[in-house]
Amino acid sequence: MTPIKLPSREVFSLNGKDNTVATPLPWYLFVQLYMEEYAADIDSISKAQTRIKPYIHVTPVLTSDTLNTVAGKSLFFKCECFQKGGAFKFRGASNAIFSLHHQQAAKGVVTHSSGNHAAALALAAKLRGIPAYIVIPKNAPKCKVENVRRYGGQIIWSEANMQSREETANKVLHETGAVLVHPYNDGRIISGQGTLSLEFLDQVPQLDTLIVPISGGGLISGVVIGAKSINPAIRVLAAEPKGADDAAQSKASGRIITLAQTNTIADGLRASLGDLTWPIVRDLVDGIITVDDKEIVDAMKFCYEILKVAIEPSGAIGLAAVLSEAFKQNSAWKDSLNIGIVLSGGNVDLGALWESLNT
């Protein structure tokens, strides 16, 4: 076998001294080394892509001349609401489930989540033929509970507070020996979500900017590592509700801030950063755009009426961000021209719409 050749060293003289310096590492090696301190890297994301390929949808990218005119930019919408389970969450969940060893897997998985992660985990577990125990607070949206049930998840109810949720999950873990799969603070989840960026940049190579919703940070962590590994110059911005702006506050203060309470229509964006996602968000995400609920609802309206895509409030926040004054007025981002927006999920109760149709 040929031994691996390290970068050669060159000797030259500037000032009579013998200046021996290392040749700079190629950028991709730099990126790879740089990222090894994080819970995911381009290698784990590429492996995730291969692992989950048989199970996921390659989601389409939509464009709209009307919205390009409104934004004054070329916008590309990555429709993860069309992903299995109705949200990007299935990428991470299926990566976590299918990377479990056989013996681990047999005992099943458990999570405490009221949202899209729960349904995604139930679906991935069903595909592998293992049990999924889903701890759900009693006040969870009906459609998200129905999704878990549809995919065969075993629902265990808890009270609507974090203490009860965690205690109930621990009880299930103890009784079943199942593996806990956290919704975002988990390298397997981050790597799975990162596959979105490889797929998106393959579909639209000219993207110079990505705008990604941020909550616990699992999606944007995977996306920023994947995207900057392919194109180090790409700008990755987070979109966050003003009523749950813990990530913006954390970036501003240089440490994880958690909020005593949140207040936003975007029920999928109320979580706080974890110790695995925070360093990635801190170091690699180029900025955070916060928007209020009115901006989110206006963006939802555009999604339904112009794009014809049925999304949940959290899913519309990327469009809200690109249309916000906060984005338009930031001179550092003027050169963002080809902007990829992740429409992250579409699970929303539409009761009111159907009532109006039935009258």
Next chain:
Amino acid sequence: MTPIKLPSREVFSLNGKDNTVATPLPWYLFVQLYMEEYAADIDSISKAQTRIKPYIHVTPVLTSDTLNTVAGKSLFFKCECFQKGGAFKFRGASNAIFSLHHQQAAKGVVTHSSGNHAAALALAAKLRGIPAYIVIPKNAPKCKVENVRRYGGQIIWSEANMQSREETANKVLHETGAVLVHPYNDGRIISGQGTLSLEFLDQVPQLDTLIVPISGGGLISGVVIGAKSINPAIRVLAAEPKGADDAAQSKASGRIITLAQTNTIADGLRASLGDLTWPIVRDLVDGIITVDDKEIVDAMKFCYEILKVAIEPSGAIGLAAVLSEAFKQNSAWKDSLNIGIVLSGGNVDLGALWESLNT
């Protein structure tokens, strides 16, 4: 130049007589000849495809394991609600506009339509830089009027009856010298809509059945000619509201039936067949499935909640048809396994949804 060689004639004897018979024509020539009596053929559809390619979206095809389980079939959803203008109508409209001679085009186009054709024609005219005069009845849905306005159409109001619409359109024709582009009873329109089937069968070659909404018959006429030219064995079924079942009645009685009044939530499916679409529907469409408004609303619900696609009632009728007892109980259609469903449009007023989000 080599002269074109006609099919050779063979001579053989079975019963002592000299039986001179023509060699059978190859099937594609048969199909081509057979179809020449209609307002469109595979040649006009192929030319339309080349003509409109720079302007249209290639719309994605979505699948859902959940809906496959509900239907007991493999369903493929052609999302024409993502077409420019929010409906398949832009295919026909852009074919009509871009096939006009320069001098004709300069005077503009006119149509009397309250629906998706009006917006599509306005948009296509805008792209060619010519005026579009759109006669709209005063009771037209707000979102459809807004679409026409967004695309720069010149709106001329009429009363909400056909006589006033036609009189107003004639007045505009007389004053401007513009060309009338009928929503469906026009070979250019039928050929343009037919491009959908070439695209769909290219994306999903294994389709054995197509289910297409029927109203005036422009879409299904183009689709059935295109699809059967590629695969003569393919089954093409129409989906029609029970409250506007003129096509089903026409097929049953062998002549065009028009209804004194219609009653359905599917506002895009209230038109009657024209003299150009009727012969195609009569001869080539394999059957018509009628569904009631409750079935349409249930299908809409599936589209929003499972597919995450925002459609109008007319757009959901193909899914309603495949889930109906009328389809399931028809033993002649048991062998339909890979079914293509056209989600034809997505222009719907969502006021009630936004009100509920804003409370």
